[in-house]
Amino acid sequence: MKFAPEYVACVLNENFEDAKELFLSPLMAIHYAHLVMLASQLIVSADEAHALRAALDSISQADIRSTKFDPACEDLFYYVERLIVEACGDGVAGRLHTARSRNDIDMTMYRMRQREFILRLLAASFELRRALLDLVDRHRDTVFAVHTHTQRAQPTTVAHYLLAVVEQLERDARRLNSAYEGTNRCPLGACAITGTGFPIDRQLTSDLLGFGGPTGNTYGSIATVDYLLESTSAASVLLAGLGRFIQDLLLWCTSEFNYVRFGDGFVQSSSIMPQKRNPVAIEHARAIGSKALGHAQAVLMSVHNTPFGDIVDTEDDLQPLVFSMFGDATRTVKLVAAAMATAEFDAKRLEARAADGWTTLTELADTLVRDHHVPFRTAHAIAARLISARQQDPRRPLSALVAEASRDLAGAPLAYSDDALAEILSPRHFVNVRRTLGGPAPEQTARAAEASRAELAADELWWKKATNALADAERRLTERSASL
DSSP states (O other): OOOOOIIIIIIIIIHHHHHHHHHHHHHHHHHHHHHHHHTTTTTOOOOHHHHHHHHHTTTOHHHHHHHOTTTTSSSHHHHHHHHEEEEOOOOHHHHGTTOOOOHHHHHHHHHHHHHHHHHHHHHHHHHHHHHHHHHHOOOOOEEEEEETEEEEEEEEHHHHHHHHHHHHHHHHHHHHHHHHHHHHHOTTOOOTOOOSSOOOOHHHHHTTTSSSSBBSOOHHHHHHHHHHHHHHHHHHHHHHHHHHHHHHHHTSTTTOOOEOOGGGGGOOOOOOOOOOOOOOOHHHHHHHHHHHHHHHHHHHHHTTTSSSOGGGGGTTTHHHHHHHHHHHHHHHHHHHHHTTTTEOOOHHHHHHHTTTTTTTTTHHHHHEEEEEEOOOOHHHHHHHHHHHHHHOOOTSSSHHHHHHHHHHHHOOOOOOOHHHHHHHHHHHHHHHHHHHOOOHHHHHHHHHHHHHHHHHHHHHHHHHHHHHHHHHHHHHHHHHHOOO
């Protein structure tokens, strides 16, 4: 078949280059696994299996990667098939394609790559969790003011804030783990879309390629893309959450905040302003993460409203977008992890500013409720009155202002010494009394950090088992194919 030059230039050539980069190794593994299964099921003879295995062994992936697209071959599959024919003859080479189609081959290749992408992103997220937990351990007592609605709100600790990010990443890991399990199913044997009448062993090919098992319905094995959207969605949630953390980091790096300082390896100066210390690595992380999130949305839109069946929209043109999305997502997470490993928080400066803007006033209201059984709304009004009264007369003692406000609003003056009020309104007291499960008190963040360390260890163990399972399958495939 002679293809139009425009089709070659705009589609086939591009897809061939993408396939060489992304899918050559999975394609060869599928050839070997399918051959072992055909021989095991006596669908091909021992002599044919031996000749086919020798033909596959003769193919150099390095040579293929340096090859330019040949219009005589529609795609990478047909190019490799031609090499097999050249090595063992058309009669024997044709036997390898028994009980399979490019459809189930493609879907298997995509899943093989997809599971690798998920594992890489997971590994990067583990690096970030570890870096954050190291900071948590160092800053359990570092008090600082956090914001709600972009305004100063209440004191907490650096550990408490970072543990919130860690817990979010833990949920991201669970979503990615689930996506991996959904992805790690083998479509091989679904053939074009209805399976085959040959007595194939789908479990065997699944095992040899490291899958958790075969997919079910053969039509759905080819038609569905929910496994891809699940992992893309999990990555999107991670990127959106990480992007919000990155935005805080960039704000905290400003001279107006000056909460955090990154190592010299992650900042740049200006070509004309020598005083500048620009946190460009974090800026790049924001940009790369945003690009990845945009690609994730493009993946969803590319398959939206397409027919539920074999369709190119989910195939050659989509896969590079998936590759780029996961690659950029992983880059983003690794970059933030490396930068956070160098992050320095100025504990004294943060605590000195933690009470600015009456951030501890909630504790005064809480104390009035605890000590005098004042309704919280009344206590809240007394605390609010304190702000306006202090603005009107900054030199008047707080004790007098509280007594006056409580007399007017609660019906009786509530007596506190200035020293007692200073303690009640101190940021450290504010933090220490908040021993609620998940709260900022150091004993609570210590408990949470210990639990997060344990969860990180469990997630890393799961990752190691998944990675080892793929390596073990590769070894089994090599041994089984070599024995043909």
